[in-house]
Structure formats: structure tokens, C-alpha cells
Amino acid sequence: MEEFDLNINGSFVKIAKLKNEYADRPYLVFLHDSLGCIALWREFPFLLAEKNQYNALVYDRIGYGKSGPFTEKKRDHSYLEKEADILYQILQTLHLKKTILFGHSDGGSISLIAAAKYPESIAGVVTEGAHVFVEEITLNGIREAVESYRTTKLKQVLEKYHSDKTDDVFKAWSETWLSDTFRNWNIERFLPSIQCPVMAIQGEKDEYGSEDQVDSIVNQVSGKSFKRMIPDVKHSPHKEAPNLILEETSEFLRDLSP
Numbered sequence: 001m002e003e004f005d006l007n008i009n010g011s012f013v014k015i016a017k018l019k020n021e022y023a024d025r026p027y028l029v030f031l032h033d034s035l036g037c038i039a040l041w042r043e044f045p046f047l048l049a050e051k052n053q054y055n056a057l058v059y060d061r062i063g064y065g066k067s068g069p070f071t072e073k074k075r076d077h078s079y080l081e082k083e084a085d086i087l088y089q090i091l092q093t094l095h096l097k098k099t100i101l102f103g104h105s106d107g108g109s110i111s112l113i114a115a116a117k118y119p120e121s122i123a124g125v126v127t128e129g130a131h132v133f134v135e136e137i138t139l140n141g142i143r144e145a146v147e148s149y150r151t152t153k154l155k156q157v158l159e160k161y162h163s164d165k166t167d168d169v170f171k172a173w174s175e176t177w178l179s180d181t182f183r184n185w186n187i188e189r190f191l192p193s194i195q196c197p198v199m200a201i202q203g204e205k206d207e208y209g210s211e212d213q214v215d216s217i218v219n220q221v222s223g224k225s226f227k228r229m230i231p232d233v234k235h236s237p238h239k240e241a242p243n244l245i246l247e248e249t250s251e252f253l254r255d256l257s258p
Contacts, residue, residue, distance in 0.1 A: 014066040017057045030058040031107025034173040037065025075176040084113035098123040116190035125198045133186045141208040191220035199226040199252045203233030
């Protein structure tokens with residue numbers, strides 16, 4: 001794996017990719033969750049890429065991991081759409097087209113928006129625990145995480161990955177989603193514009209979202225869609241059931257191949 005920095009709008013974005021590139025093969029692009037970063041994906045992106053002879057690219061969004069700090073103190077309803085625009089800038093800068101996005105949680109929501117807005121750059125989407133609207137189960141899960149951040153070693157664990165940005169990362173997520181003004185956040189309007197194949201994955205015991213999220217995605221996108229509910233798994237299927245997710249995603253990728 002090689003890492004490098006990319007300057008996007010005056011901020012640096014940390015990029016990691018496989019050293020040995022597969023010639024004439026597409027890129028899998030991995031988008032982390034609300035508290036995630038490159039390192040927290042561990043080996044999953046590269047196992048998936050090598051299993052299918054795809055190239056892999058993982059990046060830390062601005063404010064996370066080894067990327068530069070947040071440029072805005074407060075998030076508004078469009079923060080995920082802004083992240084989709086930044087993703088497009090990254091793909092354009094690196095001259096990547098027809099990528100396949102694998103997005104976890106917020107990363108999944110960003111992937112859906114990007115596929116709707118930039119179809120020429122995206123050939124397929126896999127979401128894991130993505131949200132397209134706010135549910136009470138989501139808010140309850142975040143409230144529990146806030147309590148854990150206050151009373152357990154969660155903060156110290158996150159500091160290993162986000163360093164002095166950790167409080168900003170956590171508050172950007174929790175305070176935004178728990179604010180009264182965010183209750184009506186909804187990105188379902190983007191779904192009918194998605195023409196590429198989409199596989200929506202969710203753990204049956206996901207503490208941050210119900211099956212309604214997956215149903216909304218697969219029923220409203222315009223291209224082929226596939227629903228995968230994973231038994232006995234919570235919000236991070238690729239960590240909790242890695243072999244199963246590798247197989248399910250590999251099957252999806254095989255169907256994408258010409």
C-alpha cells in the first residue's frame with residue numbers, strides 16, 4: 001500500500017492505494033463511516049481488490065485520520081452532498097472513471113449522492129449501513145455512543161486514529177445528527193437518478209438504522225438493485241462478517257464485469 005496527499009480546495013486529503021496496479025482494471029473506492037478513516041478499514045479493501053483483481057483506493061475525508069482538519073465549524077443539511085462533490089474532485093484529479101464505490105454508513109450515503117450526480121465516474125455502488133433519512137433508532141444509537149464517549153475508553157481508541165482532531169470528528173457527527181434542525185434530513189430525492197447497479201447491505205441488528213433504509217434504496221434507484229440483510233450482524237458487516245461480505249461483494253463485482 002502506498003500513501004500520498006492530494007490538495008483539494010486548499011486542504012490535503014490522505015490517499016492510500018495498492019502499490020501494484022492492475023492494468024486496465026477499474027478502481028474500487030472505499031468511503032469510511034462517521035468516525036472512520038483509512039486505518040480503520042484494516043485489510044478489507046485490499047482483500048476485496050486482490051480477490052477480484054481490481055485496483056483499490058481508500059481516503060480520509062477532510063477532518064479525519066491523516067487528512068487536514070475540518071474547514072467548517074458547523075455542518076448543514078448538505079454536508080454529505082459536499083463530500084460527494086469532493087469525491088468527484090478526487091476522481092477527476094486522479095483521472096479515474098467508471099469506479100465502483102464501497103461506502104460504509106456516511107460513506108454509503110455519500111456514494112449514493114455521488115452516483116446520482118456524477119454517473120460518468122461511477123459504474124456501481126455498494127452501501128453498508130447507509131442512511132437516506134433520519135430514524136429514531138439512528139438517534140438512539142448516537143445517544144448511546146455519546147454516553148460511551150463520555151464514560152468509556154472510546155475517545156482514547158479514536159485518538160489513535162484521529163489524534164487531536166478526535167473531539168471535532170465526534171462532535172461533527174453527534175451534534176449534527178442530534179440537532180433538531182437535522183430531523184428532516186433526507187436524500188431520497190437523489191435515488192431515482194442513480195442508473196448504475198447498487199447493492200445495499202445492512203446488518204439485521206444494525207443499531208443505527210432499520211431495514212426501511214435498505215428498502216428505500218433498492219426500491220427507488222433506477223438501475224439494478226440488490227438487497228442483502230446480514231443475520232446476527234450490527235452496523236459494520238465488513239468487520240463482523242468479513243468473509244461473507246467479501247463473497248457477496250465479489251459476486252456483485254462479477255455481475256458488473258463485461
